[in-house]
Amino acid sequence: MRNELIYLVLIFGLLVLPRALQRFKIPAPLTCMVFGTVAMLAWGDESHDPLVGWLATLGISSLFLFAGLEVDPRELRKGLKPLLAHLAIRTLTLAGTAWLAWHYLALEWRPAVLLALALLTPSTGFILDTLERLGLDEAERFWVTSKAIAGELFALAALFFVLLADDPGHLALSTGALVAMLFGLPLVFIALGRWVVPHAPGSEFSLLVMVGLVAAFATAKLGVYYLVGAFVAGLVARLLRIRMPRLASDQNLHAVRLFATFFVPFYFFNAGTKVPEGAVSWEALLMGLALTALVLPFRIGTIWLQRRFMFGEDHRSSLRVSVALAPTLIFTLVLAGILRDRFALSDTLFGALLLYATLNTILPSLVFRSPFDVDPMDTRKAPRHPEDAIADDAGRNTPRTVSLD
Template sequence: MLRTVSSELAYIALLFALFVIPKALQRFRIPGAITSLLLGLAAARAGLFTGDPTLALLATLGITGLFLFAGLDVDAKDLRRGAALVAQHLVIQALLLAGVAWAIAAATGVDWRPATLVALALVTPSTGFILDSLQSFGLDADQRFWTRTKAVATELLALAVLFAVLQSTSAARFAGASAALLAVVVLIPLVMRAFAVAIAPWAPRSEFAFLVMLAVMAAFATRKLGVYYLVGAFLVGVAARRFRERLPAFSSDRLLHAVEVFASFFAPFYFFSAGAHLHPELLTLSSLATGVVYLAAMIPLRVGLVAVHRKLALREHLGQARRVATALVPTLVFSLVLAEIVIERFEGVPPWLVGGIIPYALLNTMLPALTLGATASFDEVHLEVTEPEPGPALAAAPPPAGPGQAG
């Protein structure tokens, strides 16, 4: 009886910590995700919630919600409207990824596969986090359009690279995993079609529960394929968005807000769990020094490439271009996932090389809050009706700068 009461009090204390403390610290421009991660790190050092199956389940729902939300925001029309600029952006990102991976492999002597994953952790924007925080970044409608479109396109590229790297141990494994993933991709719309025909007409307002459960099942399926939970959840979101003609409720504002609330509620558990599972060998002075090197090298490079590209392609003022580039800087979720994968899958990788990803991700996630004048946090839900996003601005002259946007 005492143990049950103690357990209940522990969970109540956890809920209080995850939903109150991050809010209190937002006044200091500390993103709630970072606060949750640090709370998890502190709890693990105190021996609390170690190996807790309930927390593991809540964390899985958190990562699933994050990438379901990101997938639902993939709009093929947006990608087509900005196709030329997005294609150029992806070429630049691919070259950046290849260059960083080569530099890591050449400097440390590690195999190309973990080197590529570390490079992915350094250059891939955390799309779910960015999309949820977009309204708080202080960007105008056109800048939000480009931030959303570029973040989604870059994540699609990163997921493809992640799959290829993890399954490239042999041709047979790659072929088998590709066939299994293709089966998942084909099966998801079939399940949605069956739901639309056999269940939805007699079960109104059941779309949200169905979508979340389908995302969880797909996430576990892709986890078994060795490409982590995020791929399956992301695929369900993309498929739901494309299925909107058959079942418009799958892409309605009501459903999008419901998924956002779901992700916002469970995401703190994911970050708490990620902090609790950080390997001690990653938390050293060498890792901190490596993180500082990553920051000094990667942030100017990433911001500079995006800003210069926008200046040349759209003739934007560098000050405006820098705002979009800065909004794309946070890598928190992708960095945490990839650091965990490298530690679990690859032996002989120097701990400081992977450990440097952690301070790098924590600090770059704070950059928009510090420089764009807003506090980015995934536990901050935006339920207001947003203004329609315009198409890409391809005019020769840059639009007038709004207040505080002049570079």
């Protein structure tokens, strides 16, 4: 009876209290993480509950399944040239940041690259879950979404390579397994759609989630992380939208979002319980503030300059897009954990990364009118974005192709 009461209090605390605190412009995930850190400081290792760990895995996997489902190839092709320019600049900044980490923090090249990814990669799943409550217009939301998804695709590919680069044989086998997954998942979805769905109407959501979880655990076994497989499963389901329209339908998309909404708080709470005591120190605080003061203005300024001078966007809209892309919470948490577990990252730097992620996640809720919300529903119309005209002009000058989705 005592365990049931504890779990009930935990569920209430993670699903209700963080929402109530959003009125003070505190993002709910940060509140959940603080609750976990407090539990760690109060009860130590007793706060590491296996059930909460499983719920956390469900949360991060379903969130990246949702992020994969949000990938729209047609929308990415619409702004292909601006996105390629964005990725080229992202590659240069990533290489420069990794070099600085290697040179000044005495890190090997692999942890240096992972640290750069942790600092520079926006958390697409988190941004998509909160985007429509920030008061952006339709064009700004489009470009925030496109740039976040393109950056995440790039980051996941880099993460896969870096984690396995120390063993070329393992890298080759894992790459082969990932390619096999890319070709095998469509067959799995089609088989389920042919032999299961006709006899179980309305089962598309549960089948989608289960395939996503299996793919997530498969990539975890390959030596990368759950989020890679879940994202790939969502992406494959999206590409099958024409052949199996109900698999990645708007209703299923919303259902996966709600599913993730319920379980993601457990991920942040679980992450908070794994914060080492050494990460809660004055040294970590000062280093986190220094990282934020250096990296966050650089990230915002880079995107602002890119959009202001390459695409002729007005300074206000450029700033809004740049600030909306600031949160790195989930990617920073995931990569900080990998750096600590596999590369013996110091507690001080781990704590600094958490503070950096916390501050850049709070920033949009302070700048924009509305606080973050985990279930956005409203949609707004707005004037066209300058880059829309660029993309449309490019489309009129190129032959039309058949959409893959």
